[in-house]
Amino acid sequence: MCLAVPGLIESIYGDGFERAGKVNFGGIVREVNLVCVPEAQVGDYVVVHVGVAISKVDKEEAEQVFEYLRQMSEEEPQA
Amino acid sequence: MKFVDEYRDPALAEQFAQAIRQLVTRGWTIMEVCGGQTHSIMKYGIDQLLPSQVVLLHGPGCPVCVTPVEVLDKALEIASRPEVIFCSFGDMLRVPGSSGDLLSAKAAGADVRIVYSPLDAVKLAKSHPDKQVVFLAVGFETTAPANALAVEQASRMGLDNFTVLVSHVLVPPAIEAILQAPENQVNGFLAAGHVCAVMGCEEYEPIAAQYRVPIVVTGFEPLDILQGIYMCVKQLEEGRAEVENQYARSVRPTGNQPARELIRRVFRVIPRKWRGIGEIPASGLGLAEPYAKYDAEQRFGVAATSVPESSECISGLILQGRKKPPECPAFGKRCTPEQPLGATMVSTEGACAAYYRYARGR
């Protein structure tokens, strides 16, 4: 139930507790409340759970998994 | 889909699996707390990529599964009233109460509706001023901001016909309850990424220190989970017990401040009963005093009752990682997703349903 999916913000409207926007999830566009991600702008990816964005995806940190793998294979002396 | 597909690359998954095989020197038991992770693990066969020394146990992180029978009974009682539109997330509809489920109530004429978001229930209340709209607010910390926001919006709109039936639970007290059990076998945890996206990682520090367990905040895609396991095994092999963050693309160390602020305002921490496990102190959220008028239990006067659970279902042991679903005699026989005896077979994130769907033939 904690399923949350990243989507691309296409537009932002409303303010206060009604700040919302259209968010595109791989072609499916839904209205999402953006109150909890005041820093997020059009063009950002946000993680959305039950209609509310709970986090902005950090594009640099998103590379971390692959970077970790690269480092691991460089360090790997025993294999 | 961006930020999804690239974390499902099978060749990179194999690289992580190989690294884990090279790293491990002895047996370790790791619990993934969140049912969403259990689902990914079974769906992608991650457990089968791991060396035999690394055993994954499935934790209590499925809100649908741990919602007690009493709450379902209260939901059924409220939903049966003629003035009520009862709204819920779809996966709650087939969870058995002591007599029937919400789906059967709907078949019998109750106005039960599936909503995608609690905010949709607020919209319904606004467009049906002659009706009482009730939302079944279950979930972990991940869902708490949305539910808090629904109550806050209703309050700002001055809606008098919107209430919530709250059964919110919190992850850290559940982890502690598992660690305190005398038969505990868990050496390390994968903490639930989306819970931490809201709450941050800080509240896990004292748990890691006190019980000497590594806790790795982990995402939900196969590469996330494999990296989380790798980081956890590495800590165990090196004798460390720290909180690490695998899922930094979505989890900030201090979480989401506006979301935490909303939760703090609308909710307060209370003891909660967990289905199959029992009461855990300070393990849930209820409405804070200023929002008491949005409490469906008060509005409809549904009494506090205690209901015994089915004796056949061992989901309590499964939710604590003490048994795996195939060890239940009813699994796949008297209990299937079509005819569930327990909530862990209803929710797609329940361990029994995940095993039934992906691992029956293994």
Ligand code: SF4
């Ligand atoms: S298989 Fe069914 S009866 Fe057995 S523990 Fe799972 S939900 Fe309960």
